[in-house]
Amino acid sequence: MVDTDLVVVGAGGGLAGALRAAEHGLDVVVVEADEHFRRGNNTAMSTAMVPGAGSRFQRAAGIDDSPELFLADVEAKTAGAADRRVARALTTVSASLVEWLADGVGLPIELPVDMDYPGHSARRVHTVPGRHGSSLLRGLADAVAASDRIDLLCPSRAVDVQLRDGAVVTVSDPSGATEVITARAVLLATNGFGADASLVAEHVGEIAGATYHGSEYARGDALRLGTALGAATGCLDAYQGHAALSAAARTLVTWTTVMHGAVVVDADGRRFADETAGYSEFAAWLAARPGARGWVVLDQRIDALSRAFGDYRDVVDSGALRWAGNVADLAGLLGVPTSVLAGELADAAAVARGEQDADRVGRTSVEAPLAAPLAAVEIVPALFHTQGGLRVDEHARVLDADERPLGPVYASGGAAVGMSGHGAAGYLAGNGLLPALGLAHLAADHLAATPRLQEVSP
Numbered sequence: 001m002v003d004t005d006l007v008v009v010g011a012g013g014g015l016a017g018a019l020r021a022a023e024h025g026l027d028v029v030v031v032e033a034d035e036h037f038r039r040g041n042n043t044a045m046s047t048a049m050v051p052g053a054g055s056r057f058q059r060a061a062g063i064d065d066s067p068e069l070f071l072a073d074v075e076a077k078t079a080g081a082a083d084r085r086v087a088r089a090l091t092t093v094s095a096s097l098v099e100w101l102a103d104g105v106g107l108p109i110e111l112p113v114d115m116d117y118p119g120h121s122a123r124r125v126h127t128v129p130g131r132h133g134s135s136l137l138r139g140l141a142d143a144v145a146a147s148d149r150i151d152l153l154c155p156s157r158a159v160d161v162q163l164r165d166g167a168v169v170t171v172s173d174p175s176g177a178t179e180v181i182t183a184r185a186v187l188l189a190t191n192g193f194g195a196d197a198s199l200v201a202e203h204v205g206e207i208a209g210a211t212y213h214g215s216e217y218a219r220g221d222a223l224r225l226g227t228a229l230g231a232a233t234g235c236l237d238a239y240q241g242h243a244a245l246s247a248a249a250r251t252l253v254t255w256t257t258v259m260h261g262a263v264v265v266d267a268d269g270r271r272f273a274d275e276t277a278g279y280s281e282f283a284a285w286l287a288a289r290p291g292a293r294g295w296v297v298l299d300q301r302i303d304a305l306s307r308a309f310g311d312y313r314d315v316v317d318s319g320a321l322r323w324a325g326n327v328a329d330l331a332g333l334l335g336v337p338t339s340v341l342a343g344e345l346a347d348a349a350a351v352a353r354g355e356q357d358a359d360r361v362g363r364t365s366v367e368a369p370l371a372a373p374l375a376a377v378e379i380v381p382a383l384f385h386t387q388g389g390l391r392v393d394e395h396a397r398v399l400d401a402d403e404r405p406l407g408p409v410y411a412s413g414g415a416a417v418g419m420s421g422h423g424a425a426g427y428l429a430g431n432g433l434l435p436a437l438g439l440a441h442l443a444a445d446h447l448a449a450t451p452r453l454q455e456v457s458p
Ligand SMILES: Cc1cc2nc3c(=O)[nH]c(=O)nc-3n(C[C@H](O)[C@H](O)[C@H](O)COP(=O)(O)OP(=O)(O)OC[C@H]3O[C@@H](n4cnc5c(N)ncnc54)[C@H](O)[C@@H]3O)c2cc1C
Pocket: 009, 010, 011, 012, 013, 014, 031, 032, 033, 034, 037, 040, 041, 042, 043, 044, 045, 046, 047, 048, 049, 050, 156, 157, 158, 159, 189, 190, 191, 192, 213, 214, 215, 217, 218, 219, 221, 240, 252, 384, 385, 412, 413, 414, 415, 429, 430, 431, 432, 433, 434, 436
């Protein structure tokens, strides 16, 4: 039996909660089911884009932003369907969170100012050099390893949580041996249910046929553990999709290509939607096209700009890009009619040159016309993670159906209700990591400010 202040279940974004709690002088045990979590969880697989509205990095870059502007963007993207309390708490904490990642964790946080993300009205998405989650997670995990207040039990899966004078967490190792950890509180940070095909079919059926590209341990454990305690759930139909997983490399092509002017065509060479609407909803749209596949078409300028992303470089290194000297040769490589592909590119180029306000699919912004030589990379739609989960308040406390906190149980990241509303279209870049890191951070702050039982007892 181990006794501690906080048990963090899941070593992804939950590590931010562990580190913050330790900073407050609390003792923490992190339990992690996957011995390869440093590469295998969603935080490690991500592009490491974390929004912070009103940060000092933005001020240094001359960018005017605020939590209110960010919240308005969230409400616009979700058509008002995001959990307002959670969205407000996360947009409010976002700037201090990215600054804490720099100052408290020691991560080399930077603010890319070379591109816009769909739905963000200010350049507010911060990241780390290389723009890859493996660096972000390595920084968090290294800080955890260096802390004398945090113990990491791995591989060790939480299989039961009871609430008795705090939290009683039973964990199991791969041999089946169990151990009980008692704590003042538990933070459920196990991610969502993307790796559980039956839960995906039940709640996010429109993307069930797509490739799952996320943590294999996102098996809905928090959902089961939390609802067994009486937790309410919300927005279980919310998910982050992505339309641009390289078919050959199984790595993210990144939407930066599109935001710099690339277009997406289906297997017949036709564009079918405004690519700047958002990469999450585009996944289901691509899934509905012939063969559920398509191509991102780009040029040398976009290729050069996209190399700031480690994932994109991996796609290039895999040989998945097909280059051609002109549209006719590219159409031949893709097996689509030259007239169709040429027409689509000419339509987008006319928007880029200001000759028309919008193209056939309604896109109003194209950075520059594509210029030969041209390249195409084959893409398939993917499910990255589910977004809904246990209902939580502004302190990440898990709530019951009457909106009352269950007790000393917090949830963060894919385990919690999130800020993306319903479906895929509410996803803004950063809506994954902000609830993962931010709710964990808020949970630690709340626990630290909560008197211990013996302090309030006579
Ligand atoms: C390719 C890709 C790119 C992305 N890019 C971005 C981005 O740039 N910005 C953004 O905001 N979001 C992004 N996302 C989404 C983001 O990665 C997730 O929303 C976020 O990382 C979820 O964090 P988490 O802590 O909930 O889950 P995870 O990081 O997956 O951590 C959960 C951990 O819990 C462990 N676990 C599960 N069950 C148990 C159990 N019972 N006991 C113990 N341990 C358990 C798992 O093994 C895992 O290590 C991206 C996702 C993908 C796939």
